[in-house]
Amino acid sequence: MNATATSSNIKVITGNAAAAIAAKLARPEVVAAYPITPQTEVIEQISSFHASGDMDCELITVEGENSAMNAVMAASLAGARVFTASSSWGLVFMYDAVLATAGARAPVVMVNVNRETPGIIAVSSGQQDMISTRDAGWIFLIAENCQEILDLVLQAYRLAEDYDIQLPVMVHYDGFFLSYLSEGVDIPEQETVDQFLSVLESQPRRTVLRPGEKLGVGTHGILGGYMELRHKHVTAMERSKAKFDAIDQEFADIFGRSYGGQLEEYRTEDADMVLLGSGSMCGTIKSVIDEQRDKGNRIGLVKIRMYRPFPHQALVKALKGKKAIGVVDRSLAFGFDGGPIYTELKAFETRLGGAKLVSFIDGIANTDITKTNVEKMIRMTQDLADGKDVPEVTWVSYPEANKDRGGK
Amino acid sequence: MSEVRFHGRGGQGVVTTSKILANAFVRTGQFGASFPMFGFERRGAPVTAFGRFSDRPVKEKTQIYNPNILVVLDPSQKHSSAVFDGLLPGGMLLLNDKKNSGDIRHENLRKLAVVDANGIALEEIGLPIPNTVVVGAFAKMSGLLDIEPVLEALADFFSGKKLDANKVCAKRGFEEVATVDL
The missing domain is CATH 3.40.50.970 (Thiamin diphosphate (ThDP)-binding fold, Pyr/PP domains)
Structure with missing residues (x-):
């Protein structure tokens, strides 16, 4: 000690x-x-x-x-x-x-x-x-x-x-x-x-x-x-x-410190489903992944380190073949059914080997992306991987936004 | 990992308390993260800060909702429900107060430590700023730190005579804190 x-x-x-x-x-x-x-x-x-x-x-x-x-x-x-x-x-x-x-x-x-x-x-x-x-x-x-x-x-x-x-x-x-x-x-x-x-x-x-x-x-x-x-x-x-x-x-x-360049992949190798995030939320996501891995849940994180230019080749390589991908956005893109990074990844959906995508909006205006929120995102992405019906976009900390989208 | 929530008022050095402890943990080869609750800080207004201390890297970047240790620098908040909100079973509370008033109870509270940090600070630095007494008391109550890394950490915050006086504060906090099991 x-x-x-x-x-x-x-x-x-x-x-x-x-x-x-x-x-x-x-x-x-x-x-x-x-x-x-x-x-x-x-x-x-x-x-x-x-x-x-x-x-x-x-x-x-x-x-x-x-x-x-x-x-x-x-x-x-x-x-x-x-x-x-x-x-x-x-x-x-x-x-x-x-x-x-x-x-x-x-x-x-x-x-x-x-x-x-x-x-x-x-x-x-x-x-x-x-x-x-x-x-x-x-x-x-x-x-x-x-x-x-x-x-x-x-x-x-x-x-x-x-x-x-x-x-x-x-x-x-x-x-x-x-x-x-x-x-x-x-x-x-x-x-x-x-x-x-x-x-x-x-x-x-x-x-x-x-x-x-x-x-x-x-x-x-x-x-x-x-x-x-x-x-x-x-x-x-x-x-x-x-x-x-x-x-x-x-x-x-x-x-002596390596981050993976354009993307950091965290425990993704054998993961059926991953979250895609950026910035400080990734630390919290990693801590939840560590806990869930201990229970045998095969999940991982892909972290965007280079956002412009959009690293689509690296993303396709990292995400291809996953069953489901939950994209976490901390901002909005008007007119789209989902956050900006989600929308951009959508452009490459046909190259992802059938992986399903879902969008999470959270962390806006200091809203804390808590471990509970991350657990919810993982659960919903897991449901998507299991073929269940999941709304395309969820405002994780603002349930009122989800009422007309079939969410809870 | 210890998740610690600090409660006090602007001017008491609440955020600095958390920073000194993170600094001390890192000096022992462990890991520490400290941050304020987001909002405007004003002298006299209630202030909350957080600290995560662990022998493994701290990855979480969220506020603390279920602390296992509470540190209350402002005695007027000792009965506040906001202070005890989310306290985990087996929790500890370190309180800056003249003495143990004997009326602090919470179903999850198992250990209570009281130190007259304002009194000691007034004697040693001439100001009722309790934070450097509290960091010494924290080391003793929690059993997670020796006093030496705490004293070393203070050198990153003070120099000269102020450093010497604040080191005395921390040592006295370590020695004079009174802990009871509930």
Whole structure:
């Protein structure tokens, strides 16, 4: 029980602190950001690192998020490594610059602390901010816990700045559930991070803006080549899938932690049915799976770590042949009978070898995705696998929504 | 795994209590997760925080509905039904109060520990902030931690004279907490 203290560099820190420490370890040259709940602590920590001299960067304390994104985009195009962080309305307020950054292929790395965005001003968790910006042209990665936040930010730099990719990357993590959660995080040595990122220095130099030299960046519709640039964007996105898998493998070799790249598969090998989820809910789902496995229930979890580009090839590979798949969404897609990720997976249903799909909406506006809720989702997905009648979509924490869908 | 719910008021260091304990558990090679109940924190308003402590990795990312340990930093909440909500059979309660008033009962409560954390804190740091006394008392009552990792954990929260004074608080909490079986 009372073991002696270990000598590793594990610190108990919040998800926000993990993001800030990861940014520090990546040695960005320019950081521009504006605070917003539940991201504020990221900026506080970076300001503190900057003030103490632990972080040698240009820190621009802008007057709003739109300036934050414009500042890091411009700095990135001038060749700097950059970082910013936002959430919800902040992400909305920088949206035109978010689009411009993607069009300019500026390798910006930022974290977005997921929070609701609807106009009923919810200062609470949800993935609607992520879903509402999903096709801005950025690579989207999603973390499950504080350690993965730190690790994903480091991996994001390798992906964004890779010569073959050159796309902005947004690392998402659930506000409140992860931003304020304190848990043990293994903080790597600076030298190890430098080594991991040094691969970028051996690649060809990307084109950058230089004073006195003429260079056009970004896409401009009245000029020729727009379609070509859009298509190049799509193909770079597609290339990022295998690249991310490779980076994850290399990360494992150096840091000893592997996550599986685009997807993490948890106890899926012999599973008849699986849940498909993303973010902090996956930890809770894993704990329920562990309990049910002890009782002989063969269930597993597929966790989406890369959400844009949509990892459909990896999903088909992981899910093909399962009897039933329950997709858990923390946001809405209007006009569809189910959540956004469910709807997207539906497009590949014919490749899943007859697997049946069911949609669960939960975790909106800080609604806790409890173990009881997860047990209910597993039970309903099991019923679907057994050929029973199950409503296509269930709002797990809001039974009133299910009355006209034949649900209980 | 121990699932602990902390009840107090803004300004008492409720969330920090949970964080210090998570820190102490991790120092022993175990695992800890700490987080506040989501909402706005204001000085004086009721505050709830959660802690999961285990010898295995803590995967759950939900609030705690069925705690097996309760920690009450605010004596005025000792009879609140919200405090005891969902307490599992065999539960423990650590209470910051001047003394055991002898009237705390709950069908699932088996162990009660009382420490005058406000009194000790006033003597040692001059402020009625009970949290560093409570973490020491928690180690003793739960039997899950020695005092040493708790004292080491405090170094991540305080420095200099404040660290020394708060270490005394934790030690006194460990030594002076009075535990009774119910």
